[in-house]
Amino acid sequence: xxxxxxxxxxxxxxxxxxxxxxxxxxxxxxxxxxxxxxxxxxxxxxxxxxxxxxxxxxxxxxxxxxxxxxxxxxxxxxxxxxxxxxxxxxxxxxxxxxxxxxxxxxxxxxxxxxxxxxxxxxxxxxxxxxxxxxxxxxxxxxxxxxxxxxxxxxxxxxxxxxxxxxxxxxxxxxxxxxxxxxxxxxxxxxxxxxxxxxxxxxxxxxxxxxxxxxxxxxxxxxxxxxxxxxxxxxxxxxxxxxxxxxxxxxxxxxxxxxxxxxxxxxxxxxxxxxxxxxxxxxxxxxxxxxxx
Amino acid sequence: xxxxxxxxxxxxxxxxxxxxxxxxxxxxxxxxxxxxxxxxxxxxxxxxxxxxxxxxxxxxxxxxxxxxxxxxxxxxxxxxxxxxxxxxxxxxxxxxxxxxxxxxxxxxxxxxxxxxxxxxxxxxxxxxxxxxxxxxxxxxxxxxxxxxxxxxxxxxxxxxxxxxxxxxxxxxxxxxxxxxxxxxxxxxxxxxxxxxxxxxxxxxxxxxxxxxxxxxxxxxxxxxxxxxxxxxxxxxxxxxxxxxxxxxxxxxxxxxxxxxx
Numbered sequence: 019x020x021x022x023x024x025x026x027x028x029x030x031x032x033x034x035x036x037x038x039x040x041x042x043x044x045x046x047x048x049x050x051x052x053x054x055x056x057x058x059x060x061x062x063x064x065x066x067x068x069x070x071x072x073x074x075x076x077x078x079x080x081x082x083x084x085x086x087x088x089x090x091x092x093x094x095x096x097x098x099x100x101x102x103x104x105x106x107x108x109x110x111x112x113x114x115x116x117x118x119x120x121x122x123x124x125x126x127x128x129x130x131x132x133x134x135x136x137x138x139x140x141x142x143x144x145x146x147x148x149x150x151x152x153x154x155x156x157x158x159x160x161x162x163x164x165x166x167x168x169x170x171x172x173x174x175x176x177x178x179x180x181x182x183x184x185x186x187x188x189x190x191x192x193x194x195x196x197x198x199x200x201x202x203x204x205x206x207x208x209x210x211x212x213x214x215x216x217x218x219x220x221x222x223x224x225x226x227x228x229x230x231x232x233x234x235x236x237x238x239x240x241x242x243x244x245x246x247x248x249x250x251x252x253x254x255x256x257x258x259x260x261x262x263x264x265x266x267x268x269x270x271x272x273x274x275x276x277x278x279x280x281x282x283x284x285x286x287x288x289x290x291x292x293x294x295x296x297x298x299x300x301x302x303x304x305x306x307x308x309x310x
Numbered sequence: 311x312x313x314x315x316x317x318x319x320x321x322x323x324x325x326x327x328x329x330x331x332x333x334x335x336x337x338x339x340x341x342x343x344x345x346x347x348x349x350x351x352x353x354x355x356x357x358x359x360x361x362x363x364x365x366x367x368x369x370x371x372x373x374x375x376x377x378x379x380x381x382x383x384x385x386x387x388x389x390x391x392x393x394x395x396x397x398x399x400x401x402x403x404x405x406x407x408x409x410x411x412x413x414x415x416x417x418x419x420x421x422x423x424x425x426x427x428x429x430x431x432x433x434x435x436x437x438x439x440x441x442x443x444x445x446x447x448x449x450x451x452x453x454x455x456x457x458x459x460x461x462x463x464x465x466x467x468x469x470x471x472x473x474x475x476x477x478x479x480x481x482x483x484x485x486x487x488x489x490x491x492x493x494x495x496x497x498x499x500x501x502x503x504x505x506x507x508x509x510x511x512x513x514x515x516x517x518x519x520x521x522x523x524x525x526x527x528x529x530x531x532x533x534x535x536x537x538x539x540x541x542x543x544x545x546x547x548x549x550x551x552x553x554x555x556x557x558x559x560x561x562x563x564x565x566x567x568x569x570x571x
Contacts, residue, residue, distance in 0.1 A: 029394060029397075029401065029403065029404075030403075032390045032391075032393050032397070033391070033398075033403060033404070035386070035387050035390050035391070036387045036391035036394075036407070036411065036451055037406075037407055037410065039387055039448070039451065040410045040411065040414070040448065040451065043426065043429070043444065043447075043448045044413075044414055044425075044448055045410065046429065047422075047425035047426050047429035048421070048425050050428050050429055051424065051425045051428060054432070064431065065428075103320060106316055106317040106320040106321065107317065107321045109317045110317035110318055110320070111321070113317075122321060122325070124560065125325050125328070125329075126325075126328075128328075128552075128553060128556055129329070129332065131505055131552050131555070131556045132332070132548075133526070133545065133548050133549070134509055134511065134526075135511055135529050135533065136335070136529070136541075136545040136548055136549065137331070138533075139335070139529075139533050139545060140331035140334065140335040140545070141331055142533065142538075143331075143334065143335055143338060143542070144330075144331050144334055146538075150334060180327070180328075180331070183324065187324075213314075216314075233416055237416050237417070237418065238416070238418050241417075241418020241420045242418075243420045243512060244511060244512060244530075248533060248534075258418070261420055261424055262420070265424060265516065271427075271428060271431065274424055275424070275428060278424045278425065281418070282421055285417065285421070289413075289416060
């Protein structure tokens, strides 16, 4: 009994520092976002006294449904494209020689570690009206000189895929590496075509990796803010842009909190669903285990 | 049957897709033309102009001060968290502990940024370097914990038992056996935290105050309102530094893996 109590005490001792830190600086602020939604704003950008439903009423703003819809479709499209590209990559990386695999892995991790803003900026330079790509496409006669490659929803989607692809590749690769490729041989021996074997044996086999990839790409996508801000225009704004606008331009914190509360709920739904789906399989983040 | 070539083609196309924009950016930093639509002449003029920007140096100092303090604190908190998660795995407290550590990893940064801004405003805390550093510890902690946890998975705990059988006390075991053996993992986690902290824009932007401009905040305002060629030059320097850091961290984690095997 006494030894048991000592074990319990040492568990609390090593758990408390990180637990308390995250409780105070992560959980409490997240709950606060919901509370501040019901507070009035002060003219100086602060939070007023008392309670109000003002923010909830402004959420009925007719511009919002279009922005919410755009946020959702851009995130779904980015996630689908990332998984579509990452799956054959995971397959390839799991099958090649270890030295080639290490090289590909390093090449995938490098951009993942480079400055996020720099990577977005690289695309702004490339797609710029006076940039290289525009010149090349115009001189090949593929686009008219008036076409803008920047400041539209497709530019946002392209850069979202560019920055988020490593988050899909790493978990899918981690799952593919554990996959037993003899199962594919067996399927082929039994008469399945390569594609059939890939679809009916390989894809279910890397299910955990696909789910993690979905989570790692879809959820951060919903909160995109810098990408639409830099390569998007007024017609490609997402919820994140509105949150930033309310915070920095209008200085209306309760309003920003209301939008954040909405986004938090939108993010929690797929997160809880996926966590429930893979609970029995592999609770550890494949990305962290294999990637870095 | 011949294996399909699709995976090979997709893989190398994606890698080209990753590096082409970066390569063009680096090339343009040596181009004296403003937008790089055409090649005027090779020059270092943007690098020289960069040296005369005191605000960049000031932002860099802020970034390094924040990154160093956030890394140190998150290394301590993260290592202790990973140890708790591993040693007491399965207990109800650790399940809760795991969720609270895992969630910040997937939550969009903007939510963390705004929620912490509201928290500091509600408590009437003066925004500045300290609030940025506190915010950085909050997300770095999870990354350090996960990295160290991954190393603990293939850690041979019989060594700990051997040390204790030989008469080492709890403190001696931790200090002389556990920490030195986990050092590569802790360092890899610290390096990851440092890189993430240096690179963070969204969260820093929300909790920054007057005078606490960090390098990413400075780069952002240059992208929005400033001179593209200067950012090309600055980006090239940053890319060179990150590439070196990644190679160093790969080397450390490889050594850690081999050491544990």
